[in-house]
Amino acid sequence: MEAxxxxxxxxxxxxxxxxxxxxxxxxxxxxxxxAVKIYKAYGAVEIxxxxxxxxxQFASTxxxxxxxxxxxxxxxxxxxxxxxxxxPGNVNDDAFYNLFSYIMEPGRIxxxxxxxxxxxxxxxxxxxDVVLPGAPNSDATKWHRDWELSNLIVAxxxxxxxxxxVDAPLWIATPDKQVCCVGPPGRLLVRxxxxxxxxxxxxxxxxxxxxxxxxxxxxxRREHKLDPVRTxxxxxxxxxxxxxxxxxxxxxxxxxxxxxxxxxxxxxTQQSDG
Ligand SMILES: [Fe+2]
Numbered sequence: 471m472e473a474x475x476x477x478x479x480x481x482x483x484x485x486x487x488x489x490x491x492x493x494x495x496x497x498x499x500x501x502x503x504x505a506v507k508i509y510k511a512y513g514a515v516e517i518x519x520x521x522x523x524x525x526x527q528f529a530s531t532x533x534x535x536x537x538x539x540x541x542x543x544x545x546x547x548x549x550x551x552x553x554x555x556x557x558p559g560n561v562n563d564d565a566f567y568n569l570f571s572y573i574m575e576p577g578r579i580x581x582x583x584x585x586x587x588x589x590x591x592x593x594x595x596x597x598x599d600v601v602l603p604g605a606p607n608s609d610a611t612k613w614h615r616d617w618e619l620s621n622l623i624v625a626x627x628x629x630x631x632x633x634x635x636v637d638a639p640l641w642i643a644t645p646d647k648q649v650c651c652v653g654p655p656g657r658l659l660v661r662x663x664x665x666x667x668x669x670x671x672x673x674x675x676x677x678x679x680x681x682x683x684x685x686x687x688x689x690x691r692r693e694h695k696l697d698p699v700r701t702x703x704x705x706x707x708x709x710x711x712x713x714x715x716x717x718x719x720x721x722x723x724x725x726x727x728x729x730x731x732x733x734x735x736x737x738x739t740q741q742s743d744g
């Protein structure tokens with residue numbers, strides 16, 4: 471009976487128009503649980519943080535800061551018109567710090583995602599890259615891994631302006647797809663730096679800046695001697711950031727700093743990576 475009813479239907483259900491299809495980006499997650507699953511499956515996940523007026527203010531300030539770090543007339547350090555702006559001094563820079571504090575606020579996905587992915591993560595480096603209009607392909611646009619071992623270093627890239635396919639987006643490889651990481655301001659790309667990825671040429675008209683915050687696991691710090699950030703004292707960090715900075719932070723210009731390093735390494739040796 472049911473079969474004959476189906477046979478006599480006058481019209482098939484309407485197919486969705488092509489522009490109404492759900493997001494096909496396999497890396498995009500709308501919840502923390504979904505984000506953890508995607509990250510564990512692919513070594514990368516995209517999430518969103520609210521692009522409020524406050525976010526956009528921080529984003530705009532950091533955009534200007536990152537552009538000011540690129541000498542226009544010189545060859546970029548990542549290829550022609552392509553600059554990496556990782557620098558130790560970034561940890562003392564309000565533009566990098568304010569955006570970081572915003573995206574890490576509890577109640578947003580990133581904070582809990584990082585805790586779930588690797589509970590021992592601590593901030594190692596602040597920077598990112600700037601790609602200027604006309605930047606051609608370079609070594610940075612070849613498929614590569616920043617680090618060959620997984621589960622040691624996590625990078626969080628923050629979209630501070632819209633990034634489209636012509637704005638030198640990052641591409642990430644999953645086992646069966648090549649995903650172009652485009653999106654609006656507030657989009658975050660969280661990736662294990664061992665995941666296959668590449669940059670791309672800049673065919674657009676405005677400079678593309680993509681700040682990145684790098685975290686190391688206890689294992690990375692212990693076995694690969696990757697130092698966490700130590701230059702900003704712990705009591706200067708907002709409370710929700712403190713567990714992501716080194717426990718025994720100390721001013722780098724004091725004698726106790728060297729002693730602290732010895733203590734820290736002993737402590738971390740006792741930690742388990744599971
Ligand atoms: Fe890379």
